[in-house]
Amino acid sequence: MITLNNIDKTYNKGSVTALKDISFSVKGDELFGLIGPDGAGKTTLFRILTTLMLADKGEASVNGFDVVKDYKQIRNCVGYMPGKFSLYQDLTIKENLNFFAAIFGTTLEENYDLIKDIYQQIEPFKDRRAGQLSGGMKQKLGLCCALIHRPKVLFLDEPTTGVDVVSRREFWEMLKKLKRQGITILVSTAYMDEAKLCDRIALIQKGQILSIDTPANIIDSFPEKLYGIKSAKFSGVFKLLQDTRSYPGIASCFAFGDSLHATFNDSSDKRLINYLHTKGNSDVTMETITPGVEDCFIHLLKE
Amino acid sequence: MxxxxxxxxxxxxxxxxxxxxxxxxxxxxxxxxxxxxxxxNYTIKNISIAVVDNDHSTFSRELISKITASGYFRLTGYTAFYNEALSLVEQNKADLALQIPVNFERNLVRENSAKVFIAINAIEGTKANLGGAYLASIISDFNSDIRINWPAAPAASDPPQVAVISSYWYNPFMDYxxxxxxxxxxxxxxxxxxxxxxxxxxxxxxxxxxxxxxxxxxxxxxxxxxxxxxxxxxxxxxxxxxxxxxxxxxxxxxxxxxxxxxxxxxxxxxxxxxxxxxxxxxxxxxxxxxxxxxxxxxxxxxxxxxxxxxxxxxxxxxxxxxxxxxxxxxxxxxxxxxxxxxxxxxxxxxxxxxxxxxxxxxxxxxxxxxxxx
Structure with a gap:
């Protein structure tokens, strides 16, 4: 349960706007994603909700407690995992867990069932110092420490940044399990492919929310028809992009890996393929594709 | 807790x-x-001294040997010309130059007073300060020594002197x-x-x-x-x-x-x-x-x-x-x-x-x- 009402936050005495008029709410057992590029204001939002920072304006509450007045209760019932690994590097996995359990007045054994699935993966290294763990293991330890006191609400600030693909997938599996335990989860990420794993997402850019909905609805709301354009010559993507953009009927065109995603001004135009061939691109193909969250994001940015 | x-x-x-x-x-x-x-440690040792002896008398030699015997000074130059001694100071080979003038002994005996000249290199402040003070105290020691050994001098004509003897409490030997x-x-x-x-x-x-x-x-x-x-x-x-x-x-x-x-x-x-x-x-x-x-x-x-x-x-x-x-x-x-x-x-x-x-x-x-x- 998280609600935000008209939250504003500026830095450097108002010269830098970090958050502008942010309002949304997260339901009890929801996995809510904050999707946005670096510098969008995601971390600021987390710091306000975890009572580490005061907003300039607006109100927010977590689990029914006001972030300003009831900050003590909030600190008892939330788990926070900052974007930067922030456990004691010179303590071992076990010592870190025991320490954080102790300052919340609990023990590892008491809440073992909650973190069991995650902890078992790092248990073989429990006597290794946290500083010597790999990125994925650090994230798992961070999650364990954030969960050790059985929080009602979990805040995860870019938990998968710098983690390999397999570990990322495992991490999201774990989040789904935790959600089933009734924990509200607010997670931020800069990876668009992770967005569709959330129940609902908020697209955020320059401190403002562009759109809030389920991933499916956000994709459905994409107003135009999207086409994927591909050339057989693998190295020619940049040339293909420039040539496509120079075609008069194209509304937008962006590179996605080795293909292009493009929309047309009016309707699709098969003459584009001929145009591209005359420009020297070989074996160009074009087909209708369903947009992803990233396409929606780019589209919203344009508006 | x-x-x-x-x-x-x-x-x-x-x-x-x-x-x-x-x-x-x-x-x-x-x-x-x-x-x-x-x-x-403020106790200064090994102060280099250059002596300009223009007198070459018994008294001048006695003074020099008293200075070197004190243990604080090292004689690094013995010349007849002040300029030579000063150049030793310039070359950093001497910290002090002591000039004993001509007729040092004669003036001391006849007129009951004689002057010596001390030039001190003041670049190293502490060394200069303490070196000068040590030298002055050795010369005044020398002064009272010759008066005692001087039968000709009538004791009665001496002005009365106040001798100061210090005792250092809590650190009797002034151990630094x-x-x-x-x-x-x-x-x-x-x-x-x-x-x-x-x-x-x-x-x-x-x-x-x-x-x-x-x-x-x-x-x-x-x-x-x-x-x-x-x-x-x-x-x-x-x-x-x-x-x-x-x-x-x-x-x-x-x-x-x-x-x-x-x-x-x-x-x-x-x-x-x-x-x-x-x-x-x-x-x-x-x-x-x-x-x-x-x-x-x-x-x-x-x-x-x-x-x-x-x-x-x-x-x-x-x-x-x-x-x-x-x-x-x-x-x-x-x-x-x-x-x-x-x-x-x-x-x-x-x-x-x-x-x-x-x-x-x-x-x-x-x-x-x-x-x-």
Whole structure:
């Protein structure tokens, strides 16, 4: 349960706007994603909700407690995992867990069932110092420490940044399990492919929310028809992009890996393929594709 | 209370794992207490002297042999020309030039007075000062010696003289180590307490661990206590080690009670740890903390009467020095170690340290916030 009402936050005495008029709410057992590029204001939002920072304006509450007045209760019932690994590097996995359990007045054994699935993966290294763990293991330890006191609400600030693909997938599996335990989860990420794993997402850019909905609805709301354009010559993507953009009927065109995603001004135009061939691109193909969250994001940015 | 114990357990675990900490704690005081007293010794020896002897008489030779026999001087030049002696000074081969003029002996016998000229290289201030003073006292000694051995001089015609004989209380042999070693021990404890406590907290900021601690329900004062107590303990260990080394190397045994000494130490550490904490609340990186702490520690150590007496400073400077806990603790150390002062003699210093400590700690706690921005 998280609600935000008209939250504003500026830095450097108002010269830098970090958050502008942010309002949304997260339901009890929801996995809510904050999707946005670096510098969008995601971390600021987390710091306000975890009572580490005061907003300039607006109100927010977590689990029914006001972030300003009831900050003590909030600190008892939330788990926070900052974007930067922030456990004691010179303590071992076990010592870190025991320490954080102790300052919340609990023990590892008491809440073992909650973190069991995650902890078992790092248990073989429990006597290794946290500083010597790999990125994925650090994230798992961070999650364990954030969960050790059985929080009602979990805040995860870019938990998968710098983690390999397999570990990322495992991490999201774990989040789904935790959600089933009734924990509200607010997670931020800069990876668009992770967005569709959330129940609902908020697209955020320059401190403002562009759109809030389920991933499916956000994709459905994409107003135009999207086409994927591909050339057989693998190295020619940049040339293909420039040539496509120079075609008069194209509304937008962006590179996605080795293909292009493009929309047309009016309707699709098969003459584009001929145009591209005359420009020297070989074996160009074009087909209708369903947009992803990233396409929606780019589209919203344009508006 | 239970949480404080967990915090302390964690702190000690981390301190013991820090590879630098233990050598710093055990070896540094030994090295410093062996080396620093040598550097701070004011007894000057091996002063090079060039003599310009224009008289070549019995008296002039007697004077020269008296100077070289004193043990403080080394004759590095013996010439007949003042310019030659001065060029020795210029080449740094002589610190002093003594000119014995022509007819030195004759004037002394006939007119009952003779003049010598001393030129001193003042680049090294202390050496010049003390060298000149030593030489003057040897010459005046020489003066009274020849009068005694001088049957011709009628004793009655001598003007009456007041002879001053000093006796040095609490340090009868004016042993420099006795004076400087307790002060060096204080500077050691100062650096340890202020720097390490400041670094420790700033390190939590740098690593982001303070962020994780701040979202926990842990109380501010418990967290700060958890930081201060370990360094209080380390400070006491360091001090004990230092006292032991002072006894082993210099035979210094505190004349006063150890209880007085340790009681004052704890209050001093309370003040210096508060200072370290204050530094940490104003710094966000260890480098900032280092620059800030170093600036103050240098001033504390240099101004607090370790080398020079605070009483000889101008009044405004003395007022500033009063706010340095280090100046009070150096005074306490000397009073207790040399003189055997008890609690009642050092009440003012203890009170001053306590008040300063209270101010620093309150300031630091107010400035330490769990929220930012």
């Amino acid at each position: 239970k949480i404080l114990l967990f915090l302390l357990e964690k702190e000690f675990r981390q301190i013991l794992r820090n590879k630098q900490m233990i050598p710093l704690l055990l070896i540094a005081p030994v090295i410093q207490l062996v080396l620093l007293p040598l550097a701070a 180590n006795l004076y400087i070693v307790p002060a060096i021990l204080v500077t050691l404890v100062t650096a340890m307490a202020a720097l390490q406590s400041a670094f420790n907290i700033v390190q939590e900021k740098e690593n982001g661990t303070i962020e994780q601690i701040n979202v926990t329900p842990i109380k501010k004062h418990i967290f700060i206590l958890g930081k201060l107590i370990p360094f209080m303990v380390l400070g006491i260990i360091l001090f004990t080690l230092g006292l032991f080394i002072a006894w082993l190397l210099y035979g210094i045994v505190p004349a006063g009670s150890l209880l007085t000494l340790y009681g004052s130490l704890i209050i001093y550490l309370f003040a210096m740890l508060g200072f370290g904490l204050l530094i940490s609340t104003y710094s966000s990186t260890q480098q900032q903390a280092m620059s800030l702490a170093f600036f103050f520690i240098l001033i504390f150590n240099m101004m607090s009467g370790m080398f020079n007496s605070v009483d000889s400073m101008p009044q405004w400077a003395q007022t500033i020095v009063q706010t340095f806990p280090t100046s009070h603790f150096i005074k306490i150390m000397r009073m207790v170690v040399l003189k055997g002062s008890g609690f009642s003699d050092i009440l003012y210093e203890i009170g001053a340290m306590f008040v300063i400590g209270l101010i620093l700690n309150t300031w630091a706690v107010l400035n330490y916030r769990k929220t930012t921005g």
